[in-house]
Amino acid sequence: MAVVTSALYRGYPDYPGVVTSPDTNTELPRESRVRRSSELVIIPAWNEQDALPGTLTELQRVRPDLDVIVVSDGSTDDTAAIARSFGVMVAELPFNLGIGGALQTGFRYAVRHGYQRAVQFDADGQHDPNEIATLFAALDAGADMVVGTRFGEGGTVEYRVGPVRRGAMNVLRVMMNTMTNSNFSDTSSGFRAFDLAVLKLFAQTYPVEFMDSTESLLQVCNAGLRAVEAPTVIRERQAGTPSTRHFRLVFHYLRLIVTMIAQWSFRRPPALPTPGSDS
C-alpha cells in the first residue's frame, strides 16, 4: 500500500508500509512522575506543540500534586514528544478521533488506573490551573460533575464570542436547561471536573462528535448523576487556532439538537428513586 501521508501514523513506526520520522523523544525524564496522585488532569491536544509547553509548565508549577495525561489526538507535529519531555503520561492516538475520542482515552485511562477524580484541561492555555481547586471544591460539595463556566457571576468575561455564536449557544442552553430541569449558564465549557461515577460512565460511552460537552452534560443528567457549574476565569487562547469553521459548526449544531432530542425522548427515570417521595 502506498504511503498516503507519513504524518498520519506518526508515532507508529511499525505500521506496515508507513515510513515515519523516528520518534526523537520517547525517553521519560529521570524524575518522571507518571503515577503518583489519585487525581488526574486530562489534556486533549491536537497539534498544540506551541501552546503545550507553557500550559504544562504552569500546571506543574501551580498543581504539582496532580497526575497528568496528555492525549495527542493524531497530532502531526511534536505534541507527543514535547509532552513526554515533561515526564507526564502520553497517550498517542494513531489518527485524529476528535475531542470526544481523545477525552474518552483519558477517561478510560483514569478508570483503569484507579483515579478518583479527573479534570479536563485545555492544552492551549485557556484554563487557569488555580481554578482546578474551584472545581474540586464543587466535587467535595457532592457534585458528580462540575462545569467551569465562562459567564457565571464571579467568572471573568475575558472570553469574547460573536453575537451569532452567542445566540446559538443561548438556544442550546435553554434547550438543555429545559430538558434537565436545571439552570446552566454555559453548557459548552471545556473546563470540567468529574468524580469516579461520571468517569466510569464516560469510559463506557462518551459523545464522540464535535460539541461533546453539551451532549455529555445531558448524558450525566439522564444517568441520574448530579452536574453543577462553577464560575471560573477563562482566558484568551495562547496559541493555535480555534477548531471552529462556520460550515462545520452549523452542521454539528443541528446534529447536536437532533441528538439531544433523541436522547431526551429515550431518557431513563432516575437510577435510584427516593423512597416515599412521589414528587
Add this chain to the structure above:
Amino acid sequence: MNIATTKLVGDPPSFGLSTPAHIMVLIVCAIAAGFLLRLLRRRQLRGKYTLLWIVTGVVVLAIATFPGAIDRVARSLSIYSPPNALFLLAIAFLLLICVYFSYELTRLEERTRFLAEELAILRGEMLATETKPNPAEWPVTHD
C-alpha cells in the same frame, strides 16, 4: 430499458419487455453475479453482502422474466403505471439498504475508535514502564 407495449390511454397498460431487452437484462445479471462471486472469492466482499446482492439480482431477474408480477403488484397498490410501482419498491429497498449501511458504518467507526484509544493507552503505558528501573515501583491498579 422497458418498453410499454400498449398506449397509455384507458385501462392500465400491461407492462412487458421486448426480447432484446430480456436478453440484455439476463446478460447484465449474469455479469453482475460473476463480479460478485469474484469479489467473494478474493475476500473483498463479506459473504453476507454477496448474498444480499445475489438475492437482489435474482429478484430483478424474476421481475424481468415475469413482468406480469409487477402489473399485479401495481394494481393491488392502485398505482396507475406499473413502472412507477417498480420504482417505488426499488427506491424503498435501496433506502433501507442505505440505512443498514449507515448502521454498519457507525458500528465500525465505534470499534475503530475503541481500538485506537486502547492502542494509545497501551503504548503510553509501555513507554512509561520501559524507562522505569523497577516496574513494581509504578503502582498500577487494574480493575
